[in-house]
């Protein structure tokens with residue numbers, strides 16, 4: 270009998286496919302792209318990647334066909350409108366960020382959600398939209414469409430739409446404006462309801478630790494600078510998201526210390542300017558490749 274292998278369901282192609290593979294290789298898994306398009310093997314761990322349509326990922330993971338999956342929160346919320354999603358989510362992954370919004374033609378005299386009362390709204394997210402309408406006490410007809418939702422008002426199929434928006438370019442190109450935020454989304458790592466087979470528990474735990482490490486290090490920076498003792502508090506307060514920086518005495522410079530810190534947030538040029546003004550010098554910002562808390 271063949272050795273058991275963990276399965277991770279990932280989008281085969283589309284907006285999450287590349288970033289999902291980056292996360293997987295960032296966790297040290299070597300992907301073998303074989304002849305089998307549905308299944309990619311991991312060379313150095315007992316793991317396979319199940320490559321499917323993103324719509325199939327929530328069901329595959331909930332049914333235990335795959336122990337883990339990477340999918341948009343929007344797809345998960347639509348599939349399991351009544352489930353405890355937080356219990357399924359292992360972690361938020363920080364990519365694939367988008368929003369689900371209500372949008373109407375530019376010329377509409379939109380005054381607020383009440384405008385939607387008795388109207389037709391086209392969407393690929395009938396469950397999420399239905400719940401949102403309910404919380405606003407609105408009765409509207411939901412027209413379900415699989416794609417090209419943005420053309421519905423022009424085709425006179427609907428008065429409004431509820432669709433994914435990221436840059437807003439699609440809405441603009443179709444003469445529409447976003448009016449209400451229905452859901453914020455990003456890619457999430459989800460897990461099956463049952464624990465993995467005992468012989469895979471070690472691999473599973475290792476994988477979750479590594480995914481956490483990769484996500485934690487994304488955007489994190491290691492910042493080093495020299496700071497005059499007189500302005501140390503001010504300078505530390507300027508370092509974004511830094512937890513307990515290390516302060517070291519510089520040799521032969523009683524009045525100056527070296528400050529090293531891990532920043533959890535973006536370090537902008539603006540921050541560097543402020544640090545400089547506060548007296549910091551020799552400022553270095555370095556990327557962090559991996560991080561384990």
Ligand SMILES: Nc1ncnc2c1ncn2[C@@H]1O[C@H](COP(=O)(O)OP(=O)(O)OP(=O)(O)O)[C@@H](O)[C@H]1O
Nearest residue numbers: 280283284285322323324341344365366367433435
């Ligand atoms: N414009 C966008 N900007 C950022 N993220 C997006 C955008 N559109 C979609 N996403 C995210 O990426 C996910 C996948 O989008 P994609 O368009 O590849 O899905 P799809 O066409 O349904 O793919 P599939 O063929 O797998 O069914 C979405 O569910 C959403 O979480």
Ligand SMILES: O=P(O)(O)OC[C@H]1O[C@H](OP(=O)(O)OP(=O)(O)O)[C@H](O)[C@@H]1O
Nearest residue numbers: 284416417433434435436437438439440
């Ligand atoms: O606000 P924007 O940056 O324009 O992004 C929004 C568009 O992106 C998604 O479609 P996608 O491009 O993935 O194609 P699809 O409609 O085939 O899914 C979504 O369905 C919107 O149409």
Ligand SMILES: [Mg+2]
Nearest residue numbers: 322323324325
């Ligand atoms: Mg899909």
